[in-house]
Amino acid sequence: MDNAQLLISGLANGCVYGLIALGFVLIYKATEAVNFAQGDFMMLGAFVTIGLTNTEYMGLPFWMALPISLGIMGALGYLLDRLIIRRLFGESQTAVVILTIALGFVIRFAAGLIWGHEPQTLQNPLAGKEVRFGGLVLGMEDVAVIVVTILLTWGLYVFFSRTKLGLAVQGASQNQLAAYYMGIPVKRVQGFIWALAGVVAGIAGILFAAKGSIDPTTGLLGIKAFAAAVIGGFGSLPGALAGGLIVGVIEPFASRYIAAGYSQIAPYALLLAVLIFRPNGLFSQVRVKKV
Amino acid sequence: MRIVFKTNYMQDIRPWKDAYQLCLYLILLAVVATAPWWLDDFYLGELTNVLIWAIAGLGLMILTGHTGQVSLGHAAFLAFGCYANVILLEAGVPFLIAFPLAGILTGLAGVTVAIPALRLHGIYLAIFTMALSILMDDVIVLAEPITGGVAGKYLGGVEIFGFLVDRWGTPVQFFWLVLGVAVLVTLGYINLLRAPLGRSFIAVRDSELSAQAMGVDIARTKMISFALSCAVSGWAGALMGMFSGAFNNETFSVLISIQLLMMIVIGGLGSIHGAFLGAIVIGFLPQFLSISKEYVGAVFGGNTVAIPGLEFGIFGMILIAFILFEPMGLYGRWLKVRTWFELFPFYRKDMFKRQKSYLKTERLR
Numbered sequence: 001m002d003n004a005q006l007l008i009s010g011l012a013n014g015c016v017y018g019l020i021a022l023g024f025v026l027i028y029k030a031t032e033a034v035n036f037a038q039g040d041f042m043m044l045g046a047f048v049t050i051g052l053t054n055t056e057y058m059g060l061p062f063w064m065a066l067p068i069s070l071g072i073m074g075a076l077g078y079l080l081d082r083l084i085i086r087r088l089f090g091e092s093q094t095a096v097v098i099l100t101i102a103l104g105f106v107i108r109f110a111a112g113l114i115w116g117h118e119p120q121t122l123q124n125p126l127a128g129k130e131v132r133f134g135g136l137v138l139g140m141e142d143v144a145v146i147v148v149t150i151l152l153t154w155g156l157y158v159f160f161s162r163t164k165l166g167l168a169v170q171g172a173s174q175n176q177l178a179a180y181y182m183g184i185p186v187k188r189v190q191g192f193i194w195a196l197a198g199v200v201a202g203i204a205g206i207l208f209a210a211k212g213s214i215d216p217t218t219g220l221l222g223i224k225a226f227a228a229a230v231i232g233g234f235g236s237l238p239g240a241l242a243g244g245l246i247v248g249v250i251e252p253f254a255s256r257y258i259a260a261g262y263s264q265i266a267p268y269a270l271l272l273a274v275l276i277f278r279p280n281g282l283f284s285q286v287r288v289k290k291v
Numbered sequence: 292m293r294i295v296f297k298t299n300y301m302q303d304i305r306p307w308k309d310a311y312q313l314c315l316y317l318i319l320l321a322v323v324a325t326a327p328w329w330l331d332d333f334y335l336g337e338l339t340n341v342l343i344w345a346i347a348g349l350g351l352m353i354l355t356g357h358t359g360q361v362s363l364g365h366a367a368f369l370a371f372g373c374y375a376n377v378i379l380l381e382a383g384v385p386f387l388i389a390f391p392l393a394g395i396l397t398g399l400a401g402v403t404v405a406i407p408a409l410r411l412h413g414i415y416l417a418i419f420t421m422a423l424s425i426l427m428d429d430v431i432v433l434a435e436p437i438t439g440g441v442a443g444k445y446l447g448g449v450e451i452f453g454f455l456v457d458r459w460g461t462p463v464q465f466f467w468l469v470l471g472v473a474v475l476v477t478l479g480y481i482n483l484l485r486a487p488l489g490r491s492f493i494a495v496r497d498s499e500l501s502a503q504a505m506g507v508d509i510a511r512t513k514m515i516s517f518a519l520s521c522a523v524s525g526w527a528g529a530l531m532g533m534f535s536g537a538f539n540n541e542t543f544s545v546l547i548s549i550q551l552l553m554m555i556v557i558g559g560l561g562s563i564h565g566a567f568l569g570a571i572v573i574g575f576l577p578q579f580l581s582i583s584k585e586y587v588g589a590v591f592g593g594n595t596v597a598i599p600g601l602e603f604g605i606f607g608m609i610l611i612a613f614i615l616f617e618p619m620g621l622y623g624r625w626l627k628v629r630t631w632f633e634l635f636p637f638y639r640k641d642m643f644k645r646q647k648s649y650l651k652t653e654r655l656r
Binding site: 087088097102271276 | 603618
């Protein structure tokens with residue numbers, strides 16, 4: 001029973017990692033670049049929602065603040081692409097990587113200035129409620145996290161594999177020049193994806209802040225989500241979720257069964273192992289390049 | 292405008308272009324070497340810090356700037372060099388042996404890392420090295436009997452030929468030690484770049500496919516690049532340890548790795564000057580910020596409270612500005628300004644424009 005409880009809480013944590021990883025994968029799928037600021041995006045989404053709902057700030061009702069903050073995050077993602085990332089169009093991916101790392105620093109700094117460095121919790125209607133499930137006690141937030149993540153992953157997966165826009169996104173990243181020839185507006189598609197990544201980060205942030213407290217350095221969690229994305233294989237949406245779940249589940253079990261001090265290195269050790277033995281992730285999408 | 296008239300094939304490969312250029316650098320060296328006479332102890336310490344960062348930057352520059360392998364984990368190698376140096380010194384090895392050995396050991400560690408890392412490209416390599424840097428932090432804590440764990444280690448002065456070299460006791464001697472290492476590393480670097488090995492590094496950076504077609508052994512080249520880069524980082528780490536005197540697992544956190552990468556980007560990727568210019572920015576930014584904060588406080592009244600994260604925030608903004616407006620870094624800007632003057636009035640706007648490339652993925656599903 002103990003193990004089952006650990007498993008459930010691990011799954012809930014893993015879903016948050018998975019959600020951040022989804023943001024990584026979205027952007028990677030569309031632009032072949034990695035957004036190192038995704039974790040900070042998540043933190044920003046959480047703080048925007050806290051700023052809208054919590055009584056010490058604006059005190060809007062939760063269900064009204066939800067769409068507004070997601071809208072703000074989407075707009076931020078789009079503006080980021082429009083104003084900054086698009087200027088790097090045609091530059092190397094390394095430039096984008098370094099740019100987003102710098103962006104993460106700036107977002108963390110800005111969030112610290114606006115909302116302070118104290119940990120804060122999102123006041124939400126689910127707080128404190130529990131679901132009992134044959135001896136297992138589940139926080140309502142945990143259930144919400146798991147349900148939302150699965151729905152979102154499924155929705156995005158369908159979007160990418162079934163809809164015209166989704167296929168356009170994939171095409172735009174697989175071969176930009178060919179995509180242009182086929183009449184895909186590559187830059188617009190990329191702007192759309194950044195906005196979508198902003199919304200996903202917003203959702204992740206809201207769920208995270210509802211589950212526990214958040215402060216500006218929480219964005220560094222992105223590194224763990226990063227491990228999740230790589231374990232799953234960058235570029236695969238179900239892979240991102242699976243990677244997130246693996247990392248999330250490993251953590252509580254490692255801290256329970258492995259000596260203290262060794263537990264926090266488990267996700268990274270797994271990451272290194274995956275990179276060494278299956279460099280393209282468990283859900284690989286790469287084949288050997290032919291000349 | 293200066294025109295170098297080449298009369299000899301050696302002129303193409305010797306490290307300096309002409310006597311004028313050689314003279315300039317010798318003057319620069321002389322000015323820096325006499326710094327103890329025209330700088331007070333505080334700024335001498337800052338200058339030493341800048342030089343140490345420059346050495347670390349040179350180390351990363353070999354790998355990232357010239358071989359094109361982005362590493363977000365060089366703090367791990369700084370840490371390795373630092374601890375190797377201290378542990379050897381504590382075992383009674385004289386400094387003149389311990390210090391080079393620390394670098395060589397770090398280089399060997401780099402080769403060990405390079406073997407799995409060779410299979411990884413671009414972003415994956417960055418992630419791999421980043422994970423390595425995070426792990427190093429924990430490994431130092433876990434290996435407490437050797438490394439002192441969270442409590443850390445201390446390092447006083449060392450003796451070289453009977454002279455005491457200590458950061459606090461004899462800052463001048465320590466400065467000369469750092470300067471000597473910096474000059475040696477730089478000379479080695481210049482030599483590397485004009486040798487076949489250095490050229491093959493650049494070939495691998497520009498196009499692995501073409502390099503392979505020209506007969507460059509890519510795996511071997513990358514491995515050597517890793518080894519050299521890590522060795523230099525190891526020396527920089529050892530000097531950093533001596534500079535700070537006390538260090539633990541957090542001294543070389545993953546943030547240092549990121550800072551190091553950003554430093555060489557600001558300075559200018561793919562140039563030796565870039566490492567030094569970037570180090571100057573990194574080294575003097577905190578001083579500059581605190582001075583300007585005092586100034587702002589004096590003008591607008593009162594508020595000199597420390598703003599947490601300000602340094603990194605400003606740093607991030609500088610970096611974004613550089614990537615957007617001057618991707619070639621400070622050195623690239625200097626080159627443009629110099630060319631503008633040399634060619635006046637014939638400089639054209641797009642002279643340094645880089646060719647844009649269209650992305651193609653390696654993913655097939």
